[in-house]
Amino acid sequence: MADLPDRSRDEHFIARIIREDLEQAAYSRPIATRFPPEPNGYLHIGSAFAILTNAGLAERFGGRFNLRFDDTNPLKEDMKYVRAIETDIRWLGLEPEVFFGSDYAERIYESAEYLIRKGKAYVCDLSPDEMNAYRGTLTEPGIDSPYRERSPELNLDLFRRMRAGEFAAGSRVLRAKIDMASPNPTLRDPALYRIIHAPHYRTGSAWCIYPMYDFAHPIQDAIEGITHSLCSIEFKDHRPLYEWVMRELDIPEAPKQREFGRLNITGVVTSKRYLRELVEGGYVSGWDDPRLPTLMGLRRRGVTPESIRRFIGDIGMIRTSSTVDIALLDHAVRQDLKPAARNLMAVLDPIKLIIDNYPESETEWLEIENNPENESMGRRRVPFGRELYIEREDFMEEPVKGFRRLSPGVEVRLKGAYFVTCTEAVKDPATGEIAELRCTYDPATKSGSGFDARKVKATLHWVSAKHAVEAEVRHYGALLRPEAKLAESGNDWASLVDPESRIVRDRARLELSAVSAEPGERFQFVRHGYYAVDPDTETAGKPVFNLIVSLKDGKKLSKPARE
Structure with a gap:
């Protein structure tokens, strides 16, 4: 194996171990790794770290990667978990050969x-x-x-x-x-x-x-011809037993167990026991709740497998258990979606805006870019008329210092359309709340007309009231309160789960093209974030969207200690 290119300076410690074994011809068979889940639960983001680490090393050294179900405990295992794990691994982009420990x-x-x-x-x-x-x-x-x-x-x-x-x-x-x-x-x-x-x-x-796991596992590895049995750091003390089993059974060219750090993420629960308590206690909607770090939860939220692979690649190999800032995962998601997601104008908390001097029966079809970051995605036609919706927070009757959006007498641009000036805020006589805004527009300021005679301080997104699609938009944040501390002896989840980790906007109005959105399809809502169509759309009678990630996060990204 001396003809392998020398990339040892760029390799992490596990890769160096494998390369040394190849150079020393330690095995007469190709490199082989495996991921051995017990089919008694669902995979999560920490599982993805182990899966992609094992699969990536096998691919890097021209070997093979196995999925083996460690099903030696009949009290907790079920075929539904097998099917879910296989689905998740295929979603990550892998097609390993599948084995079952019970077959041995x-x-x-x-x-x-x-x-x-x-x-x-x-x-x-x-x-x-x-x-x-x-x-x-x-x-x-x-x-x-x-x-x-x-x-x-x-x-x-x-x-x-x-x-x-x-x-x-x-x-x-x-x-x-x-x-x-x-x-x-x-x-x-x-x-x-x-x-x-x-x-x-x-x-x-x-x-x-x-058989107990520590006995069955090395034998299963040997049967499958695994060369490097890679596992998380908590199994380091079990390595001598692994080697004892191999030695006492006289296994030639025995697999080597080696350990890497366990991945933890700030504010995220990855303990299988804790996740089960949250699901079975009804504190979340199920194993695919978008607030959970399960792969099915991340998939439902709209996270892409490519962004998870990017995230794992950014982390690299970690020698000891480390905690990674959730912002690093969010960053990977944004980087993946930024060039790929089609833009959509969505008003989540609508207030009506009426343009008094615009023809009452007229509808214009404006051409707007689908994605300014990706010209190949072309443009879409968006209807514009006399009555629109804008975000309620984009108007302030008595603007505070620094407020740069719409207020009485102030002119702003409507994205892809015209300049408008607010002339009146009409209030509901019963509640005293602002019910609608009256404005005028300048026909000479149509976007794309070359008009640039005056500047405005803000550009607002909008949707045509006549053509708006009613939608439900679900915003997700960290599941647990910021001050939450988990205990080994038991947790009062009712006090630990943040009640604002899931907020539903059921009066949202979206532009017309949203009506054809399919479950799983992803969009960038202008000025809001990246969203995915939830499967509930098929039964809700209107589109349902999940927030995948906001457009920006001001927190500084931090990476774990790594080698």
Whole structure:
């Protein structure tokens, strides 16, 4: 492999490890990585970091990338999670070969019998509480189980009877025979198999004993020919057990476990347990709630897979667990959508503006750019008439210092149209609130006519009242209050969830072209942000839009410590 180009100066530490293995011909097979989710939940942005890291390294070194479902716990797993995970990974742009750990059940079982015959595993009758008491502490060694010296013949008989279903759940486990005095608690005779009398979503009632993750995982890697088993940093203490299994099973060219940092994002909940509590407690609308960092939630919000790949690329490889500012993800989304999203004028909090000197029955069709950043997207025709809607916040009857938009006697430009001057603010006699604005326009100031005789301080977006499309617009922010602190022992989600994390504008008015918008389609609402059409559009009777990200964020972007 000496002909590989030397890019070692630009490579992160995992890439350097793989390159060194290639140069030393450590493997007689191509580089292979994998992503091994347990099908008991949904993927989130942290999962995407692991997926794209593994897949990217395989692609970089001309290898292959596997998706393997670690389905060795029948109590929590379900085919619905399998389907969701496959959908999410395909959405990210990947088409890995798919494997299931449950397909290797017989081979994993045979490996356990092999260890028993070698005297490296034994059946233990201690209860779970007793095992914990015997395990010791970080400063004190563990105590040998009274069943540790059973003969291989007896252990083999008991293990086979475990498989036959003779014993109750929790009454016995198969344990590795390593070292109860090890300074690494993971090596203190860890459990390899446990008894679970429950049907499996794929294998039914064929098994009543199931391997532990730390035992099944290295065997699954070896079966698939994985070369580099890359996982997050919390598994570093488990690496010696991974290597013990490979060594005791005499695996040639054994896979190498290596760890990288776990990705955390400011203000975002990525704990699977916490996410489940939020969903099952009804604090969010479901696993695809656009406020959640699940991939299905991000997809529904309108985030593109390309922006997630850009975000992960910007972060790079991190050696230790790091927290990244959510602004970095928002920036990646904007960079992806800026040249690709079609512009749309949308008035979210409308107030009517009437142009008194404009012909009452006339409608003009103005040509407006679809995207000033991308000329290839062309122009669209937008209707303009006597009655329009503008944003209520764009008018102030008694303007404060620095207010540069519409107020009595002030002239502004209507985007792509004319200059108008406010002549009167008509109030509702019952409420005293401003009900409509009366204006006049200057016909000589039509956009594109070459008029530039005078300057105005503001350009306002608008929509034709006669042609406006009524829409629902949903604004999303950080799910949790800024001061929220999460606790391991339990969380009062009702007090932690920010009630303003979801705000619905159900009186929005959009320009006519919005009526043909399809679910998933993305737009830039002029002066507001980037929005996507929500699937609820199909049943709501009007377009429903989700805010993907605002146009600007003044916060300084920060990146994690990386190598």
